Amino acid sequence: MADSPPNYQAIANRLRAAIRRGDLAPGAKMPSVRRLAEIEQVSAPTAEHALRVLEASGLVVARPRSGFYVCADMPAEPLAPQPGATARPVTLTANVHALFAQVRAPGLIALGAASPCAAWLPDKALARSMLGAARRLGASGLAYSVPPGRLDLRSQIARRAARWGLHISPDQLVLTQGQSQAMRLALQVTCKAGDVVAVESPCYFGTLMLLRSLGLRAIEVPTHPRTGMDLAALAQILQRHRVSAVVSVPTANNPLGFTMSIADKRTLVRLLDDAGVPLIEDDVYGDLSAGKPRAPACKAFDESGNVLYCTSVSKTLAPGWRIGWIAPGHRFEAVLEARVEASLAGSPLFEAALADMFSSGDYDRHLRRYGQRIKDSVRTFSSRIAAAWPAGMKLRAPDDGFLLWVELPAHVNALSLCEAAASEGISIGPGAMFCPDGSRYAHHVRINCAQPATPKLLAALDRIGALAAVQA
Template sequence: MDTHTSYRYEQLADLIVGMIDKGALAPGARLPSVRAVSEQHSISISTALQAYRLLEDRGVLVARPQSGFYVAAARRGALALPSTARPRTKASTVSISGAVAALLEHASNSKLVPLGCAVPDAALLQSKRLDLALARAARQHGTRYNAYCPAQGEPGLRREIAKRAMRIGHALSPDDVLITAGCTEALTLALTAVAQRGDTIAIESPTYVGLLHTLEVLGLKAFELPTNPTRGIEVGALERLLETEPVAACVLSSCFNNPLGSAMAEADKRALLAVLARHAVPLIEDDVYGDIYFGRERPKPFIALDGGANTIYCSSFSKSLAPGYRIGWIAAGAYAQQVMERKLAFSLCGPALPQVALADFLASGTYDTHLRSIRRIFEDNLARMTCAIEASFPPETKVSRPAGGFVLWLELPRRFDSRELFDQALEHGICFAPGDVFSAGRRFRNCLRLSAGHLWSKQVEDGIRQLGRLAKEMLAR
């Protein structure tokens, strides 16, 4: 290897990538041990390991405990991408609560193959470290924390969240942050601060089922914007809407829409912010999947871009670390006072002990190591899931190619009924999310969402293949 143009571990990494690109190393292939590579290339073991770790961070290799390093599963891309939804002509009244309740009941059933709920597997999360931090806080300061904490949340946690905001190019102070009961409460606070019952909210289509449920309970209408499976919403469609209809706010994913996994380019985000600014419409952004990205850099949220001053930022740790802690946060900017008033009225404050434990975990620096691990796992899970879909579902199936998160969106021929498949799947011990719950107008009946948030297993793979067989049988009638 040439030792003059770059570090030796980078040269080794480039060599391995070249072998993969040329087909010499196939997806799933096991690489030589670190010791063997060091001997073959006359480099130290630490240099060889550094090369492997670099490729692991990039998602090129996957480390398996007690086994070694493997080439990450490739996405063959044999199936087409899902279609962009047709534009709507008017806002919809949301009526989805019954379907949501039924889905959540089945999704929480541990006896079913877990493809329904977009919640990460507890086995993938740093629960032991968090448990220790929680126990330590309770043991050392239990009396102090058995009281109401500040309405904004524990200062230590707000400080850690503000520090992390610097990594996405946005300066926040701890006073800008308000702790919420997950991102759901953050979105509810934001919506009630900017809209009144009967108002119209512009949303992605398809969109997160929990947002639709919140809109229904608040008595808000939804205008569904066409959303491209890779590029996100069409800015032109939003501009045409704002020129003709009164809209109280726009609610969008910062990146990695649930269920599509789409992400807007930064230039498109800036263009969208400019459109909203011209019409004085606030943006509420949901960034729960922002830390689960598969590229080299974390995409910037809207609030970190020029023109993001009228943006309310919402996020949580529920998708990346601690779903059971129900800790989210909101940075409401110009709407901070209205949000605080509603927080006091709705829940007064959150529990102190989980916030203290989470602040301790973040301060330890362990979170970033954990994020690198779950990003690799989720990306590998999605690749494996895509391969299983390509092998077992009808050839007309279209499937998303998310750039982050851990869900896949499948589109089948228009005559297909995912509700019927859902009923059959339950009889076979499988749960997934039928497509109509992701639309205010109950569209996407021929679509479904699969979650890849659990450890990959034969049970999960067999469940996907069974779904594919059932889908083929339905279309063959």
């Protein structure tokens, strides 16, 4: 598998660098699709794809019948965080519970929680698969699905994984009750209370909550919003600290949105294999590639069984079905035992219905529509934030997935902003939730773009900008 990016991405990278250097000034017209295709010696669709990538990143804007222009008020990218390499307990729970309390409020405009819009999920296809599964299974659909779970679903998962380079047997998979249980099992079999786990900084708050519940300490690894975990810094941490596991979201990262390069994924796997430290890979957003070929997971490069791969359909298909899975490598037996102890069994009806969604092609058809909707909303949200939020803020549209990470000006306190927005029925995710003790990212917020850019929602984004502006 080649390490070089596809042509459109390589072109977009070169243009992005030119914009960042100032070679293409704010407001300047970009080369036309035809001219760019001539310069780069590629097809017109490839050239247009490169420009659309820049548009989705908020760097350029398309004007009807005129072309593409560098954004006049182009926001800079958020800075790469630089946390101190000290292992600490997780103490952020108050912020997380406050967010979930907001989500339960009726009529809330939910920009904080990373949940897909229900209207974008394929309810008819899901119902059809569920009814078909109920007819096939009959009374057996009311029984337990004993771990490792139904073979038909595990076989479909293995077939899908082979498309992007992960060749795994169905017998190497354990079905779980969602992504959170998969991650919990991975932590349980690799760590014990008091151990240190290395995480990206900022880190998904759900992972931090799991560490807290298991009595584990977190050590943060500097993570760049474009390239991912600083592998040199990680190597130093591994030399200086006794780390029991590394947790990473290397594809469509939550909250930063980056997807690590294939070369860096290989390096990460090799680094941890050499160190004898397991990698717990959270790939729950991996299928959200917005029309591009699906990025291979780190697990695809795992030759020793050291990577514990965790994912689910919670962000892509049916959050309420609570179906996830883990490919735990050489820790399969330990994970299987822990899965039985955790909740004894799963639901055969939901598992059979998901196997049908995969085999019928309904899931792939949904992903194509869903991915385009996300891409359009990310582009619209990014442009609106760039236009309506205070000068000096920094944002980078995600490589994949639907989350925006925004750095506000230093005088804007994200927690205060979130409280003000919540009082007006708008929920956003404060950056402090993504730090073990809430001591950093005081000027950052995470925005969920997996919903249609309705006038009401765009007005809510404008209102957040207005609330931020008054914090001068």
